[in-house]
Amino acid sequence: MSSSPVPRRTAWLLIAGGFAGLAAGVGFGVTLTTGLVFVGLLGGLAYALGVSGLAERKWIALPAFALGLVAPFLLTFGGHSVLMQRIGHVEHCTITQAEEHPFAKYPSVDYVLACPSGEVELSRDWDDRLAIMEADVLVGSPLRPVFADNARWNLVPVTSVPLAMTLLVPVARALRKAP
Structure with missing residues (x-):
């Protein structure tokens, strides 16, 4: 049984929707409740499906899914800590x-x-x-308060995941064009 390639438009919609879901989940997770990280997780998985479909190569699925699964948790908890250090x-x-x-x-x-x-x-x-x-x-309004002695996150690991996610999209696009 052969699998048909994912239409380019569908792949781009999954990637864009994934980024939007990830942003919404993380945004609501740092302001309302950490339970909304689930929305970010769905966005990360949609992103991974979109990147995998855009590339049409099986090997890119592993880094795409790894980033899609790690990003919501890292951005929610690490991003909240970094923001509280800056504005709290x-x-x-x-x-x-x-x-x-x-x-x-x-x-x-x-x-x-x-x-x-x-x-x-x-x-x-x-x-x-x-x-x-x-x-x-x-x-620090509008963020959720935290104990001041909790572990502090660094800005570099928090920003490296969305940067890697963004850079993986042109790689997937280039792989689709390659014979």
Whole structure:
């Protein structure tokens, strides 16, 4: 059974729709909730299908799908961290409520903190729970607040994935033209 080539228009629509879905998922993921990274994942997969169809070569599918799967997570979590480092400011907050979940599948603690800019709700893994009733929080509207002591991401790995995704498209286009 032979597979027919993907029409060029369909491949370009998948690539464009993939980038749009990725941007929407990441944008909503850093502002509303990380659960919306799923939208970015669908966009990354659409991008990968489009690049694979545009190239009409099987070997390009692996890097396209690897980038499509990694990009939503890296851009959501790493991008959020980098943006908070750039536009966020540290506020010293007091814990008003802590709800512990030690026997859950993933033990955690949910905190409600009173900050100068308003009330903030944050969660932390059980092993990283706070020992005192105060914490520093990075706040920067419209982004979701985070604890100030969380791991910091670097701008280079965060920007390298979308750059690699963008550069893979002309490679796929050139491969389609090659005999």
